[in-house]
Amino acid sequence: MSQMRRFLSFRDFDWTLLGMVLLLCALSVFEIYSATLHTKYTGFHSKQVFWIAGGLVAMFVFSRIDYHRLLDWVPWAYGFCVLSLAAVLVPGIGHKALGARRWIKIGPLLFQPSEWVKVVLILAVARYFANLGAKSLTWKEIFKAFALVGVPMLLVLKQPDLGTTLTYAPILFAGLFLGGINWRQAAILITAGLVLVVGAWSSGKVLKPYQKARLTSFINPDSDPRGSGYQIRQSLIAVGSGGIWGKGAEKGTQTQGDFLPIPHADFIFAAYSEEHGFVGAIFVLLLYFLILMRLIQNAQTAADLPGSLIIMGIVAVLTFQIAVNVGMVIGFMPVTGIPLPLMSYGGSSVLFTYLALGVAMNVRMRRFVN
Amino acid sequence: MVFDKVTRGEKLPSVKLASVQYAILLMMLALAAGLWRLQVLGADNFRVLAEQNRIRKVPILAGRGKLFDRENRLIVDNYPSVSCFLVREQRHDVDVDLPLIARGLHLDLDQLRATLQRYRRAPGYQPIPIKQDITADEQAFIAAHSNELPELETIDEERRLYPRDGFASHLIGYVGEVSEEMLNDPRYAAYEPGDVVGKSGVEESYDQVLRGQDGSRDVVVDSHGREVGYLRTQHAIPGQDLRLTIDNDLQRAAELALGNRDGAIVAMDPRNGEILALVSRPSFDPNAFAVRIDRAAWNKLVMDPSHPLLNKAIQAQLAPGSTFKILMSVAGLEEGIAQNLHVYCNGGADFYGHYYHCDAKHGAVDIHNAIPDSCDTFYYTLADKLGIDRIAAYAQRFGYGQKTGIDLPGEQAGLMPSPQWLMKNYHRKWYAGETISVGIGQGAVEATPLQLARIIAGIASDGHLVRPHVVFPDQLPPDFRHAIQDSFPGSGEANIPIPPEDWITITDGMAQVTEPGAFHTAGSAHLDGIDLAGKTGTAQVMSHEALSHVAKTRSTNPNVWFVGVTPRRNPELVVAVLWQNGEFSYYPARIGAKVVEAYVEKQRKLAHNLQPTKAPPPPVEVGAVWSVPDPQDSGRTTRIRAGHFFVNPGPGALSDSRPVLSRKDTVNLPAHRPQPAPGPTTLGVALPELPWNWKKP
Numbered sequence A: 001m002s003q004m005r006r007f008l009s010f011r012d013f014d015w016t017l018l019g020m021v022l023l024l025c026a027l028s029v030f031e032i033y034s035a036t037l038h039t040k041y042t043g044f045h046s047k048q049v050f051w052i053a054g055g056l057v058a059m060f061v062f063s064r065i066d067y068h069r070l071l072d073w074v075p076w077a078y079g080f081c082v083l084s085l086a087a088v089l090v091p092g093i094g095h096k097a098l099g100a101r102r103w104i105k106i107g108p109l110l111f112q113p114s115e116w117v118k119v120v121l122i123l124a125v126a127r128y129f130a131n132l133g134a135k136s137l138t139w140k141e142i143f144k145a146f147a148l149v150g151v152p153m154l155l156v157l158k159q160p161d162l163g164t165t166l167t168y169a170p171i172l173f174a175g176l177f178l179g180g181i182n183w184r185q186a187a188i189l190i191t192a193g194l195v196l197v198v199g200a201w202s203s204g205k206v207l208k209p210y211q212k213a214r215l216t217s218f219i220n221p222d223s224d225p226r227g228s229g230y231q232i233r234q235s236l237i238a239v240g241s242g243g244i245w246g247k248g249a250e251k252g253t254q255t256q257g258d259f260l261p262i263p264h265a266d267f268i269f270a271a272y273s274e275e276h277g278f279v280g281a282i283f284v285l286l287l288y289f290l291i292l293m294r295l296i297q298n299a300q301t302a303a304d305l306p307g308s309l310i311i312m313g314i315v316a317v318l319t320f321q322i323a324v325n326v327g328m329v330i331g332f333m334p335v336t337g338i339p340l341p342l343m344s345y346g347g348s349s350v351l352f353t354y355l356a357l358g359v360a361m362n363v364r365m366r367r368f369v370n
Numbered sequence B: 001m002v003f004d005k006v007t008r009g010e011k012l013p014s015v016k017l018a019s020v021q022y023a024i025l026l027m028m029l030a031l032a033a034g035l036w037r038l039q040v041l042g043a044d045n046f047r048v049l050a051e052q053n054r055i056r057k058v059p060i061l062a063g064r065g066k067l068f069d070r071e072n073r074l075i076v077d078n079y080p081s082v083s084c085f086l087v088r089e090q091r092h093d094v095d096v097d098l099p100l101i102a103r104g105l106h107l108d109l110d111q112l113r114a115t116l117q118r119y120r121r122a123p124g125y126q127p128i129p130i131k132q133d134i135t136a137d138e139q140a141f142i143a144a145h146s147n148e149l150p151e152l153e154t155i156d157e158e159r160r161l162y163p164r165d166g167f168a169s170h171l172i173g174y175v176g177e178v179s180e181e182m183l184n185d186p187r188y189a190a191y192e193p194g195d196v197v198g199k200s201g202v203e204e205s206y207d208q209v210l211r212g213q214d215g216s217r218d219v220v221v222d223s224h225g226r227e228v229g230y231l232r233t234q235h236a237i238p239g240q241d242l243r244l245t246i247d248n249d250l251q252r253a254a255e256l257a258l259g260n261r262d263g264a265i266v267a268m269d270p271r272n273g274e275i276l277a278l279v280s281r282p283s284f285d286p287n288a289f290a291v292r293i294d295r296a297a298w299n300k301l302v303m304d305p306s307h308p309l310l311n312k313a314i315q316a317q318l319a320p321g322s323t324f325k326i327l328m329s330v331a332g333l334e335e336g337i338a339q340n341l342h343v344y345c346n347g348g349a350d351f352y353g354h355y356y357h358c359d360a361k362h363g364a365v366d367i368h369n370a371i372p373d374s375c376d377t378f379y380y381t382l383a384d385k386l387g388i389d390r391i392a393a394y395a396q397r398f399g400y401g402q403k404t405g406i407d408l409p410g411e412q413a414g415l416m417p418s419p420q421w422l423m424k425n426y427h428r429k430w431y432a433g434e435t436i437s438v439g440i441g442q443g444a445v446e447a448t449p450l451q452l453a454r455i456i457a458g459i460a461s462d463g464h465l466v467r468p469h470v471v472f473p474d475q476l477p478p479d480f481r482h483a484i485q486d487s488f489p490g491s492g493e494a495n496i497p498i499p500p501e502d503w504i505t506i507t508d509g510m511a512q513v514t515e516p517g518a519f520h521t522a523g524s525a526h527l528d529g530i531d532l533a534g535k536t537g538t539a540q541v542m543s544h545e546a547l548s549h550v551a552k553t554r555s556t557n558p559n560v561w562f563v564g565v566t567p568r569r570n571p572e573l574v575v576a577v578l579w580q581n582g583e584f585s586y587y588p589a590r591i592g593a594k595v596v597e598a599y600v601e602k603q604r605k606l607a608h609n610l611q612p613t614k615a616p617p618p619p620v621e622v623g624a625v626w627s628v629p630d631p632q633d634s635g636r637t638t639r640i641r642a643g644h645f646f647v648n649p650g651p652g653a654l655s656d657s658r659p660v661l662s663r664k665d666t667v668n669l670p671a672h673r674p675q676p677a678p679g680p681t682t683l684g685v686a687l688p689e690l691p692w693n694w695k696k697p
Helices: A002-007 A015-035 A044-064 A067-088 A113-132 A139-157 A162-179 A183-203 A209-217 A228-242 A268-300 A305-329 A347-365 B014-041 B043-054 B094-104 B109-118 B136-144 B180-184 B201-205 B207-211 B248-258 B295-303 B321-334 B367-373 B376-398 B419-426 B432-438 B449-460 B478-487 B500-513 B544-549 B586-607
Strands: A094-097 A100-106 A109-111 B055-060 B074-086 B128-131 B152-161 B175-177 B196-198 B215-221 B227-234 B263-269 B274-281 B343-345 B348-351 B354-357 B363-365 B533-539 B559-566 B573-579
Touching (some): A015 A044, A015 A268, A015 A347, A044 A347, A067 A100, A067 A113, A067 A139, A067 A305, A067 A347, A113 A162, A139 A162, A162 A183, A228 A268, A228 A305, A228 B014, A228 B043, A268 A305, A268 B014, A305 A347, B043 B055, B055 B152, B055 B227, B074 B136, B094 B136, B109 B128, B136 B152, B196 B201, B196 B207, B201 B207, B248 B274, B248 B573, B248 B586, B263 B586, B321 B376, B321 B449, B321 B500, B321 B533, B321 B559, B343 B348, B343 B376, B348 B376, B348 B432, B354 B376, B354 B432, B367 B376, B367 B500, B376 B432, B376 B449, B449 B500, B449 B559, B449 B573, B500 B533, B559 B586, B573 B586
Antiparallel strands (some): B074 B128, B074 B152, B175 B196, B215 B227, B263 B274, B263 B573, B343 B363, B533 B559, B559 B573
16 A cells, blocks of 8 residues: 555646646636526526536545545445435435426435436446456346446436436446447347337337427427427527637627527537637537547556546546537437536536546556556 | 456457547547538528527508698598507417417407418518507506516507598598418518508509608517617608699589489599599498408498499499490591481481480481480481491590509409400401490490590590599609509590581580570589580480389489580580489589589689688698588588698698689690690681680670
8 A cells, every 4th residue: 555655646647638627617617607697697607616626626536546446335336326316216305306306405405316326337337347357248248237227227217317317328338348249249239229219219108208309309490499499499590600700708699698598507518609609619629529538548558457447438428428418509419408528517517527537537647556 | 246356457459449539539520510510601591590589670660651632631641559569489489378468459369369370471580460559458458468478569650540431532542451462462572461551542552652661670689588778770761741633622522412322423634634533432431441450341341232442433334325425426527427417306216127216306406406415316327327447446546445544553444345346255246236326325335434534524625635643743753653654554645636616516515515494414514604514424224125124223223424524625624423323314414513613613712812722831730621421411511620630741742832723814735735726617706715614695
């Protein structure tokens, strides 16, 4: 232990990554300020600053805890997660807001377990596949992995929270892909998955009608201009009208006129694109790209398989969220309520991202340990 | 077990990591492409959409031009009114609010839904008019519910106020909401749903001038429809006021003279074609159209067998009867036949194996007493000698069967039959007997009151025919002045000189028509001290044979005509009167005489400065003259009711100074018109010009 501490220093901390992350967060705070300027959410940017500060603390704390110890704790954490997700569904304990039971109320604090489950799942999947080694997987092992991720997914879907449910999936897929699934198995799984999705869609029991409407309206927003199509339509108008250079901070008519739904959270990228144009939007995408590449590089240089798998799990979740959120804003994807990591306003989202990055830092700092 | 002990060792294959990197790169490129598509390629389009989102165009409605009579007296005014519009918000579901709106605005819910349905295709930023002319308590309802019903908006506008009792209603016309059929017409390309548009009369033909141009104000709104600010205001350009050629006094006289008889009166100045009065009966109240007319009232107007919406002065095509004999006389004299034609009238004559009736036994008849006696036998013979081709040629030259080109919509052309026409339309040969009927204006001959006024006044003016009009053209923009002539084609102005002896023969004959005590056809129209010449007409609606088989009722009565001019030569006034099923032609002659009398009385007063009009009136409260058509009320004792409308005509409207005719004035003829040569007559003396107040010495 004493030897380990000698190797461990903040010189090995990924300052480049942190710099890019903080730059993104700064853009986020400014955009939240602009987007909430004339709304009842005024002041949310300073709240976001506190969340970021809290996230940074969590990040440093988690970078200090050896990820192997985290992996040791995972079975307990996983059990706790499943329990808390189940507890959310119990009317007495779970707090209901906006028609969904997603929160547990502890005193004045609202606690959303589904966000933390992500970190635990990343660790659990990493641990599971690391133990299998980089060899071919048997069908039994694959189904075990499905069960591992599937149980919390079903519980979150029950809340209902389709967006978060979907974010768990890339953790599983990344694990399977990196954990050694072969092409034949992948092909069979994809086929089975398609059949299941089509079946679930047409059975009408898995998804609620409003969820279905949200998932399809992005294809033709004008089919329902007042309902779910409205958000997509307004988002497209916001992004498109931004043009190349944007309308300027605090000058986006879609954002300021309250036409854009939740412009500080789920649709912050639309607000940002309207006010800062194509140039600004590409800059943000570039930052995300560099952050992801940096993380993959860290996964490459990690000391062992579990470390790599942890980082790749984080990469999978972040990539998925970026793709779905930005895709939603520009009309490629349905409205799912998935926040844009590091940009959208929201304590849970910020804390999760920083926590995950802390774990990634942790892996990087221990790359020379063995 | 899922959770085995943590092992260390292998590393991830770098191929897999590289493929993940490429996948992320691909995803980023796809997102960047999406942004490019929206922000670079689609930017202009989305910018427009963003503007439409936040800017609500609130229309500022242009006031419609007012209508004045020739002496700048107000005929059609506007009054302020408030209309309620519905603004469609993308976020706000209007359908839920409809029951509340219907209750608050006293509307029928289904009708309201139907209105909204009609506007489904219209662009979203365009407000839908849902109720016009709302009351004060409805305004209060909208104001009180501005939070719950942000989609309701009120707009101040001006609404038409027409004279009461249908005064000059056919001439003025009415306005209404532009219909869907009209919007599909390229002529109305510039109109939008909900626009008010002239639908008849002057309101229709001069709509472009009267309507002005609506302005708008760009209001910045947020997604809840709350007003955040204004961008720019484009002021409305009010419509141009128009001065009509109508003389309110004469119009009133004509309305009263016709009373509630079915028919029409046209009074025109034959020197220039200015319509001085135009009446059609039965009438309607154009104010009913100013606010949207309800279906029941509309159906009642349309289904009424007497066609109140029909402007009979220009749309009733009826057999002209004996008034056609004036044209026959012209044709006969110019062809050299009538001068030497002497007929003995024994109450009718045989032609082609058929007996044709005359209304009396006139004895020896020549052209001089054929007109005042209206001897059918004479004209049967004349028609037989002229033949249909020559009759038709003369009739068409003078304007039978052609539109006059008056600047009112829907004018009818009448009909002048000819063998060619019959062959073309009915594929049969012309029977010689038909020529005999045509000779007295029966058979297939049809004419409108306006046509007869123009033709007979034209003959009395030595063949100078004019294009009638109801609006002084000098106040119109040049291109519109040309356009109005193109859109109402007709025979227009024409000059067909008549040899002076023939002209004098005919006009003297017409003057004898009204001679009292001579048992001529229109002694009833005699006016002391006024030189009134004219011709009556009685057009059977059924043949003599058919008439003898049916019970005599109102509808079997003949249509009766009178066309009078004053003075007899180069008249300054022509009056055509039609009384449908009026039975005896001296009735319309009496009606026409009343109009002529009103005109002459007024000119006399003007000549003696009893009625000041020359100076442009200062802004005074004079009011439109409302007529009270009361058949019992004679013209002289009619009350003139002054309204309470502040008249402040624009400077342009005051430029007119109508030449006031005094008894010494000679008729002011246009330069191109040949002055009738005062040549030797049968009497061997040069005839002086006869003013209207010429009296037999």
